[in-house]
Amino acid sequence: MPRAEFRSTERLRPLMADYYRGLGAAARDKTAPVAWCTSVGPAELLRALGFEVHFPENHGAMLGALRQANDYLPRAHALGYSPDICSYLSSDVGAFLAGRSPLERFGLEGVPKADVLVFNTNQCHDVRHWFEFYGRAFKVPVLGVTSFRDVDEVTAPLVDAVARQFEDLVPPLEQVAGTRLGADRLQATLERSVACSRLWKACLETAARRPSPLSFFDGCIQMGPAVVLRGTEEACAYYRLLLAELEERVRAGTGAVPGERFRLYWDGMPIWGKLKDLSGLFERLSACIVASTYCNSWVFEALDPADPFRSMARASLELFIARAEGPKERYIERMVEGFELDGLVFHDARTCPNNSNTRYGMPGRLRVRLKIPVLTIDGDLNDLRCYSEEQSKTSIEGFIEQLAEP
Numbered sequence: 250m251p252r253a254e255f256r257s258t259e260r261l262r263p264l265m266a267d268y269y270r271g272l273g274a275a276a277r278d279k280t281a282p283v284a285w286c287t288s289v290g291p292a293e294l295l296r297a298l299g300f301e302v303h304f305p306e307n308h309g310a311m312l313g314a315l316r317q318a319n320d321y322l323p324r325a326h327a328l329g330y331s332p333d334i335c336s337y338l339s340s341d342v343g344a345f346l347a348g349r350s351p352l353e354r355f356g357l358e359g360v361p362k363a364d365v366l367v368f369n370t371n372q373c374h375d376v377r378h379w380f381e382f383y384g385r386a387f388k389v390p391v392l393g394v395t396s397f398r399d400v401d402e403v404t405a406p407l408v409d410a411v412a413r414q415f416e417d418l419v420p421p422l423e424q425v426a427g428t429r430l431g432a433d434r435l436q437a438t439l440e441r442s443v444a445c446s447r448l449w450k451a452c453l454e455t456a457a458r459r460p461s462p463l464s465f466f467d468g469c470i471q472m473g474p475a476v477v478l479r480g481t482e483e484a485c486a487y488y489r490l491l492l493a494e495l496e497e498r499v500r501a502g503t504g505a506v507p508g509e510r511f512r513l514y515w516d517g518m519p520i521w522g523k524l525k526d527l528s529g530l531f532e533r534l535s536a537c538i539v540a541s542t543y544c545n546s547w548v549f550e551a552l553d554p555a556d557p558f559r560s561m562a563r564a565s566l567e568l569f570i571a572r573a574e575g576p577k578e579r580y581i582e583r584m585v586e587g588f589e590l591d592g593l594v595f596h597d598a599r600t601c602p603n604n605s606n607t608r609y610g611m612p613g614r615l616r617v618r619l620k621i622p623v624l625t626i627d628g629d630l631n632d633l634r635c636y637s638e639e640q641s642k643t644s645i646e647g648f649i650e651q652l653a654e655p
């Protein structure tokens with residue numbers, strides 16, 4: 250039986266295209282100030298101040314998905330950026346140095362020039378170095394939140410410390426935006442972000458059904474609006490449409506992987522340039538990756554329009570990537586139960602130790618404690634030199650054979 254395509258994608262493409270064109274127009278015609286933001290940074294604050302928001306990680310993922318990243322990495326390496334650091338950063342900077350961008354297909358001449366760059370180190374410190382490169386290139390301010398990492402419990406003092414930094418961003422951002430932050434506007438933006446989060450979460454949770462109507466590979470495409478358009482009504486409208494289609498699939502028993510036999514979890518970054526190949530490989534093996542922490546990273550349950558700064562701080566601290574091994578393991582354990590998983594696949598992304606949970610023994614601990622088969626794949630988000638197609642294929646096939654054993 251052939252794989253069913255998503256009808257919603259017909260709406261997704263123009264939605265994303267409009268977003269990119271809007272960014273381009275704002276930068277070119279100066280119709281709105283442009284802010285660059287880390288993917289789990291303070292986007293709501295920026296939208297409430299009237300910024301058009303560009304997310305460089307989204308741009309990096311485009312370079313990876315289009316298999317252009319490796320063309321540009323050497324340019325950043327030649328400038329002194331190590332091959333071991335984030336390959337989103339180095340491919341994005343390399344493309345900028347080459348004067349090229351996948352956004353050209355949407356009529357932009359390159360990445361939209363920033364008026365300000367705002368990072369949050371809750372995910373990693375590479376983002377700061379990344380934004381500082383562009384701050385120097387564009388001669389514009391770089392602002393940020395220096396957050397905690399390896400967080401065990403999200404306590405009130407941690408929330409207070411980050412909330413104060415969010416508040417401190419407001420005056421310099423108001424200066425760049427040329428307007429004051431309206432409390433009602435921030436509240437309305439947060440309300441839309443909360444709605445978007447809930448809808449996206451509901452979409453992802455349909456994958457708990459058998460067969461799962463959605464795979465991790467679908468999720469990597471479908472999450473676009475949750476990443477770049479959160480805080481907007483357009484994102485909410487899209488996820489209402491997608492959720493209705495997913496519920497229809499559940500009612501009809503339409504699986505993302507026809508003949509689903511095995512249900513897996515994916516940990517860590519996608520391998521953007523191999524998304525389609527890996528999706529096809531798992532599909533041929535009747536295995537559906539039904540859960541991931543990656544796609545869930547844009548579910549911000551803590552956001553509360555009635556308590557904007559503290560709730561934004563809490564959401565940023567509760568993020569999976571920012572947590573210590575203990576809470577991460579408990580989170581994965583809940584996924585194993587909730588999604589009735591048969592196995593765990595960990596991606597050790599060479600240039601992203603921050604989102605690779607393979608390096609301090611977690612896969613082995615989970616294998617023993619949860620009595621579940623575990624596979625680790627070596628690769629990278631963008632640098633395909635770190636990924637061996639043959640080796641991965643052999644490992645994945647062997648892993649699925651192991652799951653099939655009685």
Ligand code: SF4
Binds near residue numbers: 336518603630
């Ligand atoms: S979390 Fe990883 S992939 Fe994302 S910006 Fe940081 S180093 Fe790069």
